[in-house]
Amino acid sequence: MSPQPQAAVGAPLSRVDGRLKVTGRATYAADHDIKGAVHAVVVDSTIARGRVTGIDTRAALALPGVLKVISHLNAPRLAYRDDPNLNNPPGRRLRVFQDDKVLFHGQPVAVVVATALETAQHAASLVKIGYDAQSPSTDMSGSDRTNEPATYARGDADGAIGSAAVRLEMAYRTARNHHNAMEPQATVARWDGDRLTLWDKTQWVLGTQNELASVFGLPPESVRVISPFVGGGFGTGVRTWPNVTVAALAAREVGRPVKLVLTRKQLYFAVGYRPVYEYGVRLGSDRRGRLTAMTHDVRAETSTYEDFTEAILVAGRMLYSMPHVSQTYRRVPLDVNTPTWMRGPGYANASFAIESALDELAHEIGVDPIELRRRNEPDDDESSGLPFSTRRLRDCYTTGAREFGWHRRNPKPRSTRDGDWLIGTGMATGVYDVLRSPAQARVRLDADGTALIESGTSDMGPGTYTSMTQVAADALGLTMRNVTFRLGDSRMPPTPPHGGSQTMGTVGSAVQDGCDTVRRQAIRLAVEDRESPLYGVDPDGIVVRAGRLHVKDNPVRGETYQRLLARNERTHLETLGSFQPGESRFSMYAYSATFAEVAVDASLGLVRVRRMLGVCDAGRIISPKLADSQALGGMVGGIGTALLEHTVTDHRDGRIVNANLADYLVPVNADIPDLRAIFIDGEDLEAAPIGVKGLGEVVHIGVAPAIANAVFHATGRRVRELPITAEALL
Numbered sequence: 001m002s003p004q005p006q007a008a009v010g011a012p013l014s015r016v017d018g019r020l021k022v023t024g025r026a027t028y029a030a031d032h033d034i035k036g037a038v039h040a041v042v043v044d045s046t047i048a049r050g051r052v053t054g055i056d057t058r059a060a061l062a063l064p065g066v067l068k069v070i071s072h073l074n075a076p077r078l079a080y081r082d083d084p085n086l087n088n089p090p091g092r093r094l095r096v097f098q099d100d101k102v103l104f105h106g107q108p109v110a111v112v113v114a115t116a117l118e119t120a121q122h123a124a125s126l127v128k129i130g131y132d133a134q135s136p137s138t139d140m141s142g143s144d145r146t147n148e149p150a151t152y153a154r155g156d157a158d159g160a161i162g163s164a165a166v167r168l169e170m171a172y173r174t175a176r177n178h179h180n181a182m183e184p185q186a187t188v189a190r191w192d193g194d195r196l197t198l199w200d201k202t203q204w205v206l207g208t209q210n211e212l213a214s215v216f217g218l219p220p221e222s223v224r225v226i227s228p229f230v231g232g233g234f235g236t237g238v239r240t241w242p243n244v245t246v247a248a249l250a251a252r253e254v255g256r257p258v259k260l261v262l263t264r265k266q267l268y269f270a271v272g273y274r275p276v277y278e279y280g281v282r283l284g285s286d287r288r289g290r291l292t293a294m295t296h297d298v299r300a301e302t303s304t305y306e307d308f309t310e311a312i313l314v315a316g317r318m319l320y321s322m323p324h325v326s327q328t329y330r331r332v333p334l335d336v337n338t339p340t341w342m343r344g345p346g347y348a349n350a351s352f353a354i355e356s357a358l359d360e361l362a363h364e365i366g367v368d369p370i371e372l373r374r375r376n377e378p379d380d381d382e383s384s385g386l387p388f389s390t391r392r393l394r395d396c397y398t399t400g401a402r403e404f405g406w407h408r409r410n411p412k413p414r415s416t417r418d419g420d421w422l423i424g425t426g427m428a429t430g431v432y433d434v435l436r437s438p439a440q441a442r443v444r445l446d447a448d449g450t451a452l453i454e455s456g457t458s459d460m461g462p463g464t465y466t467s468m469t470q471v472a473a474d475a476l477g478l479t480m481r482n483v484t485f486r487l488g489d490s491r492m493p494p495t496p497p498h499g500g501s502q503t504m505g506t507v508g509s510a511v512q513d514g515c516d517t518v519r520r521q522a523i524r525l526a527v528e529d530r531e532s533p534l535y536g537v538d539p540d541g542i543v544v545r546a547g548r549l550h551v552k553d554n555p556v557r558g559e560t561y562q563r564l565l566a567r568n569e570r571t572h573l574e575t576l577g578s579f580q581p582g583e584s585r586f587s588m589y590a591y592s593a594t595f596a597e598v599a600v601d602a603s604l605g606l607v608r609v610r611r612m613l614g615v616c617d618a619g620r621i622i623s624p625k626l627a628d629s630q631a632l633g634g635m636v637g638g639i640g641t642a643l644l645e646h647t648v649t650d651h652r653d654g655r656i657v658n659a660n661l662a663d664y665l666v667p668v669n670a671d672i673p674d675l676r677a678i679f680i681d682g683e684d685l686e687a688a689p690i691g692v693k694g695l696g697e698v699v700h701i702g703v704a705p706a707i708a709n710a711v712f713h714a715t716g717r718r719v720r721e722l723p724i725t726a727e728a729l730l
């Protein structure tokens with residue numbers, strides 16, 4: 001087959017849904033006005049551990065318009081079926097209103113349903129809960145309980161460190177972070193007999209469908225989940241949280257559709273978060289910085305009822321070359337809600353520790369940080385023995401150093417001043433797994449020359465609607481205008497979660513596969529049709545451009561899809577495209593190098609990022625404008641992690657103290673300087689047929705350590721805890 005001309009892919013196009021979004025016509029979960037819907041407001045526990053001893057609902061029920069107050073005292077027993085298809089962590093998930101136990105502060109203990117939102121809010125404030133409270137354990141540092149550790153070892157790390165010419169030992173810590181997506185978790189639930197429809201904020205309609213089916217003991221076909229737009233996710237919508245069950249239960253109990261929108265405050269305890277990490281590193285190297293061994297001792301918080309684990313250990317065993325590695329990962333069960341994935345899950349925290357440690361080693365032995373990384377660049381993946389599919393990290397370093405002006409750097413810390421400000425630069429490496437799961441997309445080319453592609457994925461912001469339209473337009477040979485891509489409905493073909501940077505590679509490959517198939521169907525129809533100008537032509541020599549099939553080297557000879565389908569009395573051509581990853585003999589990761597320049601006020605300890613450059617090896621870039629936007633967003637998030645974001649818990653009662661956007665600091669416009677992203681060209685056909693490795697995580701991973709390393713270079717002070725506060729620098 002002649003490759004299709006690529007007109008849309010690679011072009012810096014604006015979002016196809018941009019106008020809908022900026023004019024407020026994009027329907028997010030809570031925007032769905034479902035006839036007859038009433039409102040639910042959750043009552044949260046004010047203790048972190050213990051039992052509910054009584055619930056007084058009299059004052060709430062006395063308010064006109066209140067329909068029902070539901071709690072464990074009157075809720076029906078729910079099936080809570082175990083289902084291996086769910087992506088919940090091991091353990092026993094929170095079962096809402098099934099017993100009197102309180103497992104964390106802010107746990108839903110009742111829900112008020114009323115005809116008006118304001119009535120429900122007021123009534124919720126009137127519900128009186130009695131507790132038998134026990135003293136909670138919410139501080140990881142103060143707990144020595146741990147779940148069964150995950151471990152990894154090769155060689156003899158302790159022995160190698162013992163005999164190394166250079167030995168370092170450091171302890172790093174990263175704060176709990178919350179996603180703080182613009183759109184809150186929100187659901188409208190409607191029952192039609194035994195069938196449940198949910199309009200929900202989710203990054204995985206299929207996951208929410210399966211979760212609700214298992215909670216209510218329904219066949220999955222009886223649950224439909226609709227989610228056409230997601231107002232930011234960062235991981236918070238990859239798992240289905242109990243609020244969705246609460247909405248569905250409330251709707252069933254009152255016999256009307258129910259809308260339930262979590263408050264900003266509830267988003268700090270009713271859904272997951274990035275857990276606190278303690279990450280101990282010991283390393284050994286020779287005098288020239290060739291690593292011989294590293295140990296990684298990691299502790300992270302989890303809940304008492306689920307054992308949340310993530311890929312915190314991977315980077316430490318494959319990013320740099322060394323014969324000896326030893327790792328342990330312990331989860332500490334606490335009286336907290338279960339943590340979850342947040343942008344660059346695991347890898348971002350690991351990278352703060354590992355990339356800070358490399359910077360410490362570089363300083364210790366007087367080797368340039370980039371040169372140190374080059375000296376430890378592996379030939380293949382030493383954790384699996386597999387060759388890398390593509391690894392263009394050296395190119396990231398070279399391009400980054402050149403574009404950032406790294407050679408102008410005086411390696412001596414605290415050597416550059418600008419008035420009151422100490423100036424420093426730092427860099428760090430990022431790595432993220434290429435996730436590969438099966439995905440499907442339905443492709444339909446209509447006789448009017450337009451195409452409709454559907455896949456049950458989502459778009460939390462990266463621009464799925466746009467990038468998939470680009471892929472489909474080129475594979476079908478249509479203009480962008482004649483292609484419609486739809487997503488966000490569990491009735492559409494299945495996909496993996498819209499997370500872990502896997503949507504473009506997996507769903508994109510399915511879209512491309514389906515569109516290639518339909519284009520070939522049309523070409524076959526033409527070359528076998530005596531009436532077609534393409535009759536008898538070698539199908540391999542035909543391309544389609546702007547809806548017209550023609551001989552590649554003779555554009556005059558051809559006809560449009562419309563003519564072809566009309567003459568053959570075909571209303572449409574249709575297929576189900578798929579991506580089915582096979583066993584791979586390659587190690588597949590996306591890479592990045594981030595460069596940061598900071599200014600630190602010498603007397604006040606304030607840190608200001610002055611400029612930042614991210615250089616990424618993410619495979620093929622489908623949509624450069626959206627990729628740029630992803631990368632800048634990832635850097636903004638990294639500035640937050642490095643300098644501002646910190647969920648603070650009062651360990652006396654397990655309450656989150658700063659559960660609002662005034663006290664939980666995120667970067668604002670004035671915090672964001674000159675940011676730039678560069679993508680190293682190149683496709684990775686092992687990662688996915690579409691050549692994409694994935695972008696959304698790797699642009700964020702490495703940002704925080706690049707800033708931390710720049711702060712050290714500016715001040716000579718090594719801060720091993722995130723966020724880096726002024727107090728730590730005084």
Ligand code: MOS
Pocket residue numbers: 203233234235236238341342343344345498499500501697
């Ligand atoms: Mo994410 S943590 O890949 O939504």
